[in-house]
Amino acid sequence: MARTHATGRRTRWSCTQRAEAAAIIPAQYHNAILKPSVFTSHQVWPPSLPVRGGGPRRSIARRGNEAFHWLFDDRGTERRALIAGHSKMHAKECFVSAPGKSILHGEHAVVHGKVALAVSLNLRTYLRLQSTSSGEVRINLPNIDTFLSWDVTTVKSLLSDWKGDCSSSELDLNLVKKLREFTTITEGSTDTRSMAVLAFLYIYLRVFADAEVLPSLSVCVWSELPTGAGLGSSAAFSVCLSAALLSARGTISSPLSQQQTTARRLVLGITVSLLLTMVISKETRAVIIALHKNGLTGKSIAARKIAPQSTIYRIIKNFKERGSIVAKKAPGRPRKTSKRQDHLLKVFQLRDRATSSAELAQEWQQAGVSASARTVRRRLLEQGLVSRRAAKKPLLSRKNIRDRLIFCKRWNEAELELINKWAFQGEKIIHGNPSGVDNAVGTWGGVLRYHAGKITPLSRVPTLRILLTNTKVPRSTKVLVSGVKDKINKYPSIMTPVLESVDAISETCEHTLAEMVTEGASAKHYNILEDLIDINQHHLNVMGVGHSSLDTLCRVTLAHGLHSKLTGAGGGGCGITLLRPETEPSVVRAAVQDLKEVGFDCWETSLGGPGVLLHSPDSITQDTLSILTSY
16 A cells, blocks of 8 residues: 555555565565655665756655656657566566367378367466566476476576577487486486476577576476376477467467456556556645745746746635635535435345336335436446346357457467467477377367368367276277288288278368268267267277277266277277266266276366467466466
């Protein structure tokens, strides 16, 4: 809470406003602007600031005047810096999330030139990036119990002989080698912790490679995705890192920048209002009148930047007319009703919210208050009771609201391409030779068509409810892929039609999803999707990538009328179960319970959600936010 001494008027500052103001106002003005109450009339203005004009050197008005001059001097570079918000770190704090990935159809067949459909999984990875002044860069990964920090000058030395191109999409193997030596991660090491740290430091250094000084920052990442389950957790991690660091660097815009600009203007407005209150305080009025009595004109006084010229003329005019420096009392008739009468009106309204203002005016008149319906509406509005007509139909459906919110928090296509490019480099560090599908799904979300190395996002896809089940059976993707290849080479006439059939399943599913958007989802469409799931699961068993745990998953869910298939490499791992819109919650709960009883982990989630998003803290669940802000 700020207070001006002369008038005793208080201006309330929230914690957020105070923190934002402190971030954009130079330190030497903090006491004058943020904490004017700490000054007394006998304290001097900090000697580092110039004192302009005559008059008492130690008055509160002079301190307010100096800060006022800093804000309003058009020639001051600091004022322009305030309005522009220039900083090495363009984002002091940001929250980013990216989805996981699931393969809907086309596993293994995609390796042999067939179509695969990859879809975003609405279990998300969340990242919080915060600018600090510690001189360190810090990474916190509570999911894998990793908490590390490094001195920024030490990390910067790794770029001493770096001459690469910051915009290059090629992985700098020399820098990766240096980072392995710096972090003592051996060449053959592929454990989750080591790869995550390596990817973080690499993207951080490459994004800020051309900066004179590396920024101090703290990054905390927490994921709803299980690691090592083939659900794209590493890609979601890389996408979040790329988006947050590029946004902090200013390479890409912030979709929430309009809200930040509004907040900055709000703080600036509050600051200016407070300064204006200080400038026209009683002491300042006395200084203006004293200078006027000494023969100075209003224009001459205004040149000293004590107050705006129009304010000075108004103070002088008031003194001439009334012989006093005290501000003239505002004109207007006295208030017609008392607080008690206003409260009585509120009681009448809350007794029956459907009562009109005209009816309330009559009821109020019977209680001894003569007032119009317009006065009734004003009094109710002052007490937070707003009159509205009931809408016959909502202007926006839930889907409209969701789509608009997502659109507002998305980057443009060129920026998404850049995020995807940097995330792909992180994936190369973690996996060596990735396809690029996982990071593309994490960036764009929805459904992606992958064929012969070409990735095509599908426009306007429906959101599908699913159960995601982790059998917790470990498997080797490399061994499974090799096994399928051996079987194709051994039985080409048998396996080739299987691959063709899987390709047709992917094409049919793509067509069905497009119909669900244009025609509206129907029982017919869900029947087709369930048939495709069953057929594809049988084909995957023929390829030799099934497992007894996956057979158990299909059997348990089918007992509840639900259809399941493996997703990813198979041989254990994870599976998905389609949920129709009309599926009863009791059925879902029973299926989840049965799956947990056989030792599986299970989540109810959805497919086809948005890709990488920038969040405001209010849009993140309290549990997730508390984890991100705990480190």
